[in-house]
Amino acid sequence: MVEPKCFDHAVLNVEATLARAKRLYKNRADRDASKLFFIEGVRNFVRVSDNRFELVTILFSEKLLTSPLARKLVRRARRDGIPTLNLTPEQFRQISETERASGIAAIVKQRWSQLDEISPQAGLCWLALEMVRSAGNLGTLVRTSEAVGGAGLILIGDRIDPYDPDVMRASMSGVFSQQLVRTSFDRLADWLQHHRCQVIGASPEGKTDLHQFDYPRSTVLFLGEERQGLTSQQRELCHHLVRIPMVGDADSLNLGVAGSLMLYEVYRSRGS
Numbered sequence: 001m002v003e004p005k006c007f008d009h010a011v012l013n014v015e016a017t018l019a020r021a022k023r024l025y026k027n028r029a030d031r032d033a034s035k036l037f038f039i040e041g042v043r044n045f046v047r048v049s050d051n052r053f054e055l056v057t058i059l060f061s062e063k064l065l066t067s068p069l070a071r072k073l074v075r076r077a078r079r080d081g082i083p084t085l086n087l088t089p090e091q092f093r094q095i096s097e098t099e100r101a102s103g104i105a106a107i108v109k110q111r112w113s114q115l116d117e118i119s120p121q122a123g124l125c126w127l128a129l130e131m132v133r134s135a136g137n138l139g140t141l142v143r144t145s146e147a148v149g150g151a152g153l154i155l156i157g158d159r160i161d162p163y164d165p166d167v168m169r170a171s172m173s174g175v176f177s178q179q180l181v182r183t184s185f186d187r188l189a190d191w192l193q194h195h196r197c198q199v200i201g202a203s204p205e206g207k208t209d210l211h212q213f214d215y216p217r218s219t220v221l222f223l224g225e226e227r228q229g230l231t232s233q234q235r236e237l238c239h240h241l242v243r244i245p246m247v248g249d250a251d252s253l254n255l256g257v258a259g260s261l262m263l264y265e266v267y268r269s270r271g272s
Helices: 014-026 028-034 042-050 068-079 089-093 135-148 165-170 185-195 232-237 255-269
Strands: 036-040 055-060 084-086 104-109 126-129 152-156 179-183 198-202 219-223 240-243
Touching (some): 014 036, 014 104, 036 042, 036 165, 042 104, 055 068, 126 135, 135 152, 135 165, 135 255, 152 185, 179 185, 198 255, 219 255
Parallel strands (some): 055 084, 126 152
Antiparallel strands (some): 055 104
């Protein structure tokens, strides 16, 4: 095997690093334990760099990487002392999950905000979630939240992993510009009361159409999971329930669609 160059002169075990990257991609337990995640592709690499995530290790193949911007960012990271491995195309393809390997990947430190450090008035609004079954739905919500200027996601409990590769893919890298908070139900309730936030839930039993509701400045949108919607505990936290009007036979919408409609309604109501 041809040993890859290590531009920062750090001693890195190539096989161990490749194995670590694979574990971070495939196993949430490894992501949770290490507080790291794995990215691949030019868009992801540019977005984590632009949003100043801490890069732990950059893995790239000089022969595969054609993006001038990504190559520039690799050179800058090398000057900053970030461990950087130049892999052969064969080595890079061992960690690539795409049909056409881009030649750039990285192991990155997860970034979380603390509940008591965030502002309830940051961005357009916040999304509160406790359970989302589909990574595609979660990625859609993140992507829409970024599109309308949402502040980020408040995640209750530990059932949601925003650094899941499928979530990052569905969000089109939008997750990297959103604040992420993990907290408990009780702590969130105290925070909401302290800041006098208005929690708006989506439910077919809502008394007001989402188009007719006046969304206050400090708004938190609470969305239930795909099958059951809002639980009784979640409903108790909501100050208002709004419904999405439908004239067809369907009794509900896909969670990603429903949440996106609500986000855009908040955006529209603010006169943006």
